[in-house]
Amino acid sequence: MQFGVDTSLDTAIGAKTAGVLAKAFDMRTVGDLIGHYPRRYASHGELTPIRSLPIGEQVTIVAEVRKASERQMQARRGSLVEVVIGDGNGEMSLTFFNQKWRLGELRPGRRGIFAGKVGLYKGGLQFAHPEYELFDDEASVDAARWANTPIPIYPATAALTSWQIRKTIEAVLDKLGPVPDPLPAEFAAAHKCIPARDAIEAVHRPETVSQAHVARHTLRMQEALLLQTALLQQRAEVRRLHAVSRPAGSLLERFDAVLPYTLTPDQESVGAVIAQDLVGEWPMNRLVQGEVGSGKTLVALRAMLQVAQTGGQSALIAPTEVLAAQHLRSIAKMLGPQLAPELIPTLLTGQMPAAERRKAALRVAAGQSRIVVGTHALLSESTTFAELGLVVVDEQHRFGVEQREMLRAKGTAPHALVLTATPIPRTVAMTVFGDLDVSTIRTMPAGRAGITTHVAPLADKPSWFGRVWERAAEEVAQGRQVFVVCAAIDAQKELVDGELPPPVEGEATGPRWGVVQVAEMLAVHPSFADLRVAVLHGKMHSEEKDSIMRAYAAGEIDVLVATTVIEVGVDVPNASTMIILEADRFGVSQLHQLRGRVGRGSVPGLCLLVTEAEDATPARTRVEAVAATLDGFELAEVDLELRGEGDVLGDAQSGARSSLKLLRVVKDADTIAVARAEAERLLEADPTLATHPALADAVARRVTQAERAALGKS
Known part of the structure; x- marks a missing residue:
């Protein structure tokens, strides 16, 4: 029987192992399993620097047995097998209780892979009851080839070691049938990518390091194309919705006339783009990033006035009560005594006294308040809007996609404006917010002392x-x-x-x-x-x-x-x-x-x-x-390189965007840009991907329904 990528793991490897993989890595299908790529490769001749092992973490290393002995324990009955493994520069101990038979396996000179949690014992590093797999002594038949064959080291858990995962994957690969190639043939050839089935085989069972490199290059390009295609499809979905046109009028003119300072060039240009979005045929879906104090709130308020002109309401959702209250004070102050009574800016938070909150909710439901500022209280079922036309989300990274969707669902295809003071590197913006239009405010208002x-x-x-x-x-x-x-x-x-x-x-x-x-x-x-x-x-x-x-x-x-x-x-x-x-x-x-x-x-x-x-x-x-x-954009790049994008993207970006497998947004910036251009070209010529069924299927598999929903909610 041949397996396909959609074959269930229960069928392919049995319910018991499938259950362990489902629990540890949320794997359900053969495609999920073969998409669990090695995090690095070791070689039979390589010895891991033991000195650099992090205490308290689960690690997998290649090492050599130096000595092994058994002694009777004093504090309790039984014996203790103590083994010392080393790498020429450092050593660590392995301990096993009442397992004398280990001495027959762990003989001095044997090499192997050892996995366990790094602990401290008498000032030295230790594995207590580690898992291990020793290299075959007979492998010296072709010693040179054996020494240079890469050993895949997989992301593993205490319940499932790297080599157990490797053996499971190898058993599945032996029965894996053809794998449709998601990369268009000309594109694959132009970027030196190998066929999908060959790439899967070579990433898990490479004969040489260079073979693994080619496989990873191909799989990275596949991942980039799938994610960019999904993001662009989502953008197209939004653009199929019909939005109420919100042309600017006297409210905005009156506001600008009494503004005590002039807008910065970036505030003007970003404001003009937003004003254009608000009269477009489809809902605006824009991210505005700018340094702390660059005037993003003013830009958002001008958009709210444009929406209020046509009777629409705007909801600004902030991450904390303190910030929501301050936003309201700031907005009321900017509106001044002329406009504030007309627009009735209203605060709605969960901590307000019940009577006050009821009054606020009534003003919002009746449409009296055309500017509403709040926290998660805006998401509750009891909060309704008369005509929600614009959703403004402050500090994007603090809200999960589900929360944003709950707010957007309170209107009919409302416009969405996302504000962030955390500068986002171009590659992250393309990978994480690829379905949003991104605007940047770089110039700071005059008069700041620095x-x-x-x-x-x-x-x-x-x-x-x-x-x-x-x-x-x-x-x-x-x-x-x-x-x-x-x-x-x-x-x-x-x-x-x-x-x-x-x-x-x-x-x-x-x-x-x-x-x-x-x-x-x-x-x-x-x-x-x-x-x-x-x-x-x-x-x-x-x-x-x-x-x-x-x-x-x-x-x-x-x-x-x-x-x-x-x-x-x-x-x-x-x-x-x-x-x-x-x-x-x-x-x-x-x-x-x-x-x-x-x-x-x-x-x-x-x-x-x-x-x-x-x-x-x-x-x-x-x-x-x-x-x-002081340049936040420069620091954002530094942050990515120091910490890696896993931390930078954060859990709030749930779904396909943050579950990057091989792609790294700093290192693979060029790959992402190339994939973006190809996805744009393909979807422009073939919006439903009818002539690219393998790509369409791969996107559907890679971006699950839940993940697609997450993309849709952003």
Whole structure:
């Protein structure tokens, strides 16, 4: 019996193994299994650098047995087999309880693949009861060929080792029939791609390293073409919907007439593109990216006024209560006494008192309020709109696709505008937001004093910690305000707002400084005796958070000690200083976002990145990269290269976009661009892919219904 890519794994390998694979990797079909590619290749002659193994992680290595012995245990009955494996530079131990027979297999000089969780024992590295597969001693028949044959090392789990996955895949490959080629023949030839069936065979069972390279190149090109085709099909789906035309009129003219400042060139050009989108035949689906403080909210508000002109409503959904409340205040202020009473901007959040929330919901349902700002409360079934014409999503990466779809479903093909202050590299925009039109605001409003950033490296200069607090007190003495940001609420309890950022390289401990600890320290610090210090974090009630932010914005608080709850949108022009403790625990883009909270007015901004990370570690490199430039777009590229796109894309981009297999958006930028152009050419000539059935089928398999729904909801 031959298998096809759609054959169920139950049929191909039996229910038991299929069940393990389904649980570990969500695999259901032969196509899923053969699409589980090796993460790297080892060789029989290669020895892995044992010294560099990460403690606490599941790893697979190639090593040689150095010595093996058995001894009786003292604390309990039975014996312990201890084996030492090495690579010429370092050694580690393997331990087995009551398994004397292992001595017959693990003889000195034998080589093999060993897999387990790296632990520490008596100061050395250890595998306890590892899985292993020894190389065949008879393989020296053709020694040179054997030594150079690549060994695929697969992403594995504790329940399923790399070689168990390899053997399962090999058993399936032996019975795998023809695989339709998704790449058009001319395109494949032009880009030196091999047939699909050959690529699958060569990626899993290469005879040489170069054979594996060619296979991976082909499969990367396939993946890029499938994803770009799916994204462009989704864009076409949106363009088949009919949108209500929303031409600009007197509302926007009156607003622009009283605007106290002129728009920046980018605000004008992006605004003009959005205005054109709003009168188009299909719904706008646009992403606007721009630095913190570049004026994205103003651009969005002008779009809301254009929609309000025709009686439509706009809903702006923000990730936090604090940000939603601030957006409403900011919008009401920009509209002024002339326009605000006419448009009735309304706040709707889950934490509002019930009576107040009911009144707000009624204004929205009746269509009295044409601008609605809120959090997830806007998604609840009880929230209805009279005529929802525009959905504005602030900070795209904080919302899952399902949540955005719930809001869009409250209108009839409403326009969608997505705002982000996290600059997105071109390749990520193409891969992740490929169905959205992307606009960028680079120019900053005039009159900004700018920001200076310094690293306070406590590993080299511990005395700088004291100087940081003196510097903060000096700023307050000049009538300015200070932010202090911590990675946790309470470091002793490890209470964290959101996900704890990665720890310092080589350390397993949690954060040392939480909001609680900093507040306690400042309470007894002589320089802060007369200063007004307050704390802010996500576990506080929303009314309390809002009241603290209002007091800080009004200048009634000198120093605000907070978690990353202040990361986005908080606008206090008098805030001059941002102190980020344990800065190495934050990502590059997060540090850049936090820094953007200061230097927003005429007061020069100062950002102090305090870190105990050692020089030349990845953690320290991250912090120094932020200090080296204020260009968020440059930092976004650095972030991708330092962390990889898995972190940058985040889980919120669920579905096909983030489940990249071989593609890497930085390394494979050219491949993605080539695939995009080919997908555009194919769909322009053949929108249903009727003449490319293999590509159509591959897209349907690769982008499942759930993933396609996810694409549709963005």
